[in-house]
Amino acid sequence: MQPEEIGQTIATAILERRLIPGRRLNELELSRLLGVSRSMIRFALVGLHHDGLVTFEANRGAFVAKPTLAEANFLFEAIAAIERSAVDIILAAPRPPSLDGLRGVHRKQVKAHAKDNMRLSEQLAIDFHHELLALTGNPLLIDAQRKLLLRYRIVTGVFKTELDYCELEDHHGELIALLESGSAARLRRLVDTHWRLVIRGHISVNPGIEDLAEALRL
Amino acid sequence: MQPEEIGQTIATAILERRLIPGRRLNELELSRLLGVSRSMIRFALVGLHHDGLVTFEANRGAFVAKPTLAEANFLFEAIAAIERSAVDIILAAPRPPSLDGLRGVHRKQVKAHAKDNMRLSEQLAIDFHHELLALTGNPLLIDAQRKLLLRYRIVTGVFKTELDYCELEDHHGELIALLESGSAARLRRLVDTHWRLVIRGHISVNPGIEDLAEALRL
DNA sequence: GGACATTTGTTCGTATGTATC
DNA sequence: AGATACATACGAACAAATGTC
Numbered sequence: 001m002q003p004e005e006i007g008q009t010i011a012t013a014i015l016e017r018r019l020i021p022g023r024r025l026n027e028l029e030l031s032r033l034l035g036v037s038r039s040m041i042r043f044a045l046v047g048l049h050h051d052g053l054v055t056f057e058a059n060r061g062a063f064v065a066k067p068t069l070a071e072a073n074f075l076f077e078a079i080a081a082i083e084r085s086a087v088d089i090i091l092a093a094p095r096p097p098s099l100d101g102l103r104g105v106h107r108k109q110v111k112a113h114a115k116d117n118m119r120l121s122e123q124l125a126i127d128f129h130h131e132l133l134a135l136t137g138n139p140l141l142i143d144a145q146r147k148l149l150l151r152y153r154i155v156t157g158v159f160k161t162e163l164d165y166c167e168l169e170d171h172h173g174e175l176i177a178l179l180e181s182g183s184a185a186r187l188r189r190l191v192d193t194h195w196r197l198v199i200r201g202h203i204s205v206n207p208g209i210e211d212l213a214e215a216l217r218l
Numbered sequence: 219m220q221p222e223e224i225g226q227t228i229a230t231a232i233l234e235r236r237l238i239p240g241r242r243l244n245e246l247e248l249s250r251l252l253g254v255s256r257s258m259i260r261f262a263l264v265g266l267h268h269d270g271l272v273t274f275e276a277n278r279g280a281f282v283a284k285p286t287l288a289e290a291n292f293l294f295e296a297i298a299a300i301e302r303s304a305v306d307i308i309l310a311a312p313r314p315p316s317l318d319g320l321r322g323v324h325r326k327q328v329k330a331h332a333k334d335n336m337r338l339s340e341q342l343a344i345d346f347h348h349e350l351l352a353l354t355g356n357p358l359l360i361d362a363q364r365k366l367l368l369r370y371r372i373v374t375g376v377f378k379t380e381l382d383y384c385e386l387e388d389h390h391g392e393l394i395a396l397l398e399s400g401s402a403a404r405l406r407r408l409v410d411t412h413w414r415l416v417i418r419g420h421i422s423v424n425p426g427i428e429d430l431a432e433a434l435r436l
Numbered sequence: 437g438g439a440c441a442t443t444t445g446t447t448c449g450t451a452t453g454t455a456t457c
Numbered sequence: 458a459g460a461t462a463c464a465t466a467c468g469a470a471c472a473a474a475t476g477t478c
Contacts, residue, residue, distance in 0.1 A: 026463085026464095027463085027464075028463080028464095036446090036447090037446065037447050037448075038447090038448095038464095039257070039445095039446070039447070039448095040445095040446075040447090042261075042464095042465095043261075043264070046261060046264060046265070047264070047268070050265070050268040058454090058464090058465095059453075059454050059455065059463085059464055059465070060454090060455070060463085060464075061463075061464055061465095062464095071357075071358075074356045074357060074358050074359075075358060077307065077356055077358075077359070078356055078358040078359045078362070080303075081300065081303035081304065081306070081307060081356075081359060082299065082300065082303065082362075084302075084303050084306070085298075085299030085300065085302050085303045086299065088299070088302070089295065089299060138292045138295055138296055138299075139289075139292060140289075140292050140293060140295075140296040140366065141292075141295075141296045141299060144296070144300075144362050148358065221465090221466085244443080245443080245444075246442095246443075246444095254466085254467090255466065255467050255468070256467090256468090257466070257467075257468095258466075258467090260444095260445090276444090276445095276474085277443080277444055277445075277473075277474045277475065278443085278444075278474085278475070278476095279443065279444060280444095
């Protein structure tokens with residue numbers, strides 16, 4: 001197992017919800033299972049921590065990140081913010097970019113949805129957003145969005161209830177059309193509408209009160 | 219020396235340009251100087267790598283990141299993108315935020331500039347941008363901008379020539395005024411203008427040709 | 437082209453402190 | 458309160474890669 005793969009293996013397990021939020025990540029256990037030393041495991045876990053997939057508690061170790069609903073809302077807001085500015089950049093480019101990548105992913109997604117392959121459809125929906133940022137050609141923005149979308153996948157596992165996939169797909173189609181016609185203001189609104197719809201598909205779980213004194217009304 | 223401080227110590231040395239881009243960071247040397255084990259140094263360096271301050275070359279070790287001019291431009295574009303959307307979020311808040319923090323930093327900066335304390339003035343200019351993002355209240359966006367501004371400070375060390383500090387300060391003042399009056403479109407334009415002015419203050423060094431075959435015209 | 441010194445990448449054993457039962 | 462389990466940190470060690478003479 002290569003050092004690079006270690007993080008990937010754990011990340012995949014988290015994103016595919018085999019490791020659920022709050023789950024403890026025992027370093028010794030991981031090192032035995034993956035056949036590498038504890039140092040390498042720590043190395044990987046720190047990397048995942050930087051991507052927001054893992055949290056550390058002092059002297060307690062690593063856990064799969066357990067987003068609160070408040071964090072989830074910040075997440076949606078942040079992704080929408082980056083994508084809103086991204087469409088500005090795409091439209092401001094000296095020559096219009098090829099939208100073939102977006103069209104291809106979108107077409108595949110519609111097809112997957114038609115076949116009721118929701119798992120694939122969801123993955124392609126995320127790929128669509130990656131394709132969108134790729135059009136900016138700005139590696140820093142691409143990376144910022146990549147990290148946020150990673151966390152998005154954790155959040156959906158915790159809070160998602162029911163998304164209106166038809167409408168979300170329509171948005172993607174509209175977005176392609178608007179990128180062609182080049183109306184910046186409408187694009188920004190569309191991106192906002194899109195993510196607001198995603199937010200609405202996430203239930204408002206009662207998170208309880210973390211602070212004990214507060215919970216007991218002291 | 220606490221583990222947390224290690225990264226800070228190295229980061230500060232980089233940001234204050236005591237360690238210049240391209241400078242090699244020898245693990246053994248660092249561990250001896252800072253009085254911690256090589257493991258801790260490695261963790262610190264990896265952390266700095268995630269923040270874009272340090273690059274790794276396989277089997278050659280860590281170096282202070284040496285941004286190219288192309289990367290610098292991406293950096294400016296990315297910061298502008300985040301701040302453009304940030305002002306949207308600030309204006310869309312249910313109740314207008316207190317601009318006292320921005321005003322305080324701005325006042326200090328004008329004062330420092332008047333006293334010709336450029337070092338302090340530059341730091342306060344960066345603080346101003348941190349204050350701006352703080353108004354969004356979104357920790358994810360705040361963190362994204364924080365990382366980009368870290369790299370900005372390296373870039374200025376390499377490429378900065380002459381900035382029109384008077385005009386840049388005026389922009390900050392204008393920004394406060396526009397946040398009060400609440401005109402989103404003009405704010406977005408201002409943020410863009412601001413960073414475009416910053417870009418113009420950075421010289422266009424001939425970056426050479428990275429690809430050897432191309433450089434030799436093969 | 438080869439031998440050598442240096443440094444990284446990685447692992448292991450161990451000591452220490454801290455949380456949990 | 459005591460025992461146990463675990464994370465944290467250190468130092469020593471080794472192979473592999475690199476740069477140098």
